[in-house]
Amino acid sequence: MKNKNARTLSRREFAQRAAMLSATASLVPAEVMLPRAPAVPAAQTPQTTTKLTAAGQAEADARYHQILSLYSERLDDAQKANIKKMCAELQPSLERIRSFNLENGDAPALYLKPLVEREKKPAGNSGAKPETSSKKP
Numbered sequence: 001m002k003n004k005n006a007r008t009l010s011r012r013e014f015a016q017r018a019a020m021l022s023a024t025a026s027l028v029p030a031e032v033m034l035p036r037a038p039a040v041p042a043a044q045t046p047q048t049t050t051k052l053t054a055a056g057q058a059e060a061d062a063r064y065h066q067i068l069s070l071y072s073e074r075l076d077d078a079q080k081a082n083i084k085k086m087c088a089e090l091q092p093s094l095e096r097i098r099s100f101n102l103e104n105g106d107a108p109a110l111y112l113k114p115l116v117e118r119e120k121k122p123a124g125n126s127g128a129k130p131e132t133s134s135k136k137p
Helices: 011-025 054-074 077-098
Strands: none
């Protein structure tokens, strides 16, 4: 239920507040709004070593180098190490998905079904006006 004592926000007030927020966002330094998390030393991060095939390791390395070629100037060393770890952890999942045998003619596993069944209209006299039984002489 709605609380009748609660003040509602009109569309005009919402638009004014949104405009003020977007205008002042460029004035405040990003460090104040989004403080960086302290960097965790490499000794404290849990090492998840996954055994990859040679082809899988080559693909993970290629993905990592592709990301570096696009965004290396924006990333610091901790972020680059995190991306390398993520590329290595992603590879086993990709290999499992690719191992699933799927052909072009295979039907989807799920079909979309409506939640509500609607009654179908009778096929006869669609769009025709019903005739009135009382005629004037």
